[in-house]
Amino acid sequence: MERTFVLAKPDAVQRGLIGEIIKRLEQRGLKLVAAKFLQVSTDLAEQHYAIHKGKPFYEGLIRYICSAPVMAMVWEGPQAVTAVRQTMGATRPTEAAPGTIRHDFGLEVGRNLTHASDSPENAQAEISLWFKPEEMVDWKQSNETWISGNN
Numbered sequence: 001m002e003r004t005f006v007l008a009k010p011d012a013v014q015r016g017l018i019g020e021i022i023k024r025l026e027q028r029g030l031k032l033v034a035a036k037f038l039q040v041s042t043d044l045a046e047q048h049y050a051i052h053k054g055k056p057f058y059e060g061l062i063r064y065i066c067s068a069p070v071m072a073m074v075w076e077g078p079q080a081v082t083a084v085r086q087t088m089g090a091t092r093p094t095e096a097a098p099g100t101i102r103h104d105f106g107l108e109v110g111r112n113l114t115h116a117s118d119s120p121e122n123a124q125a126e127i128s129l130w131f132k133p134e135e136m137v138d139w140k141q142s143n144e145t146w147i148s149g150n151n
């Protein structure tokens, strides 16, 4: 099983889309293993987006992530990183496929509603940046064998 880190960004929170995002990930068959609602500090935003430091959109990105609360989550499932990125859609909402969150609710790259880790390695790093080990909930979902299994 793989875990991935997901953020409902400030625009998703302000637009009342937290439930919609969670609903789509639940419907996909993924399992929620950690969640918290928080106001992101500049320090945390800068650590999370360190890879983008120096890029033209960096300052605006940090302001955006700190502009209202976010919902930070960890989701688990087979190939969770790939599955969640697929459900989110391409970075630019106008390039995201219909049926993805970014397509269905977004228009601009600067307000693209969600973040999801782009590799298992980055997922691990992001999970440990945002969550303490004791904040992760190990639990068995009753429908697990109906979502993943090799028969």
Ligand code: UDP
Residues within 6 Å of the ligand: 057, 061, 090, 091, 109, 110, 111, 112, 114, 115, 116, 118
């Ligand atoms: N971003 C932006 N302008 C750009 C590229 C990216 O505002 O031209 C923002 C956008 O919110 C994006 C985030 O920076 O989600 C991180 O960019 P990345 O390329 O890592 O995309 P993601 O992994 O979020 O799809």
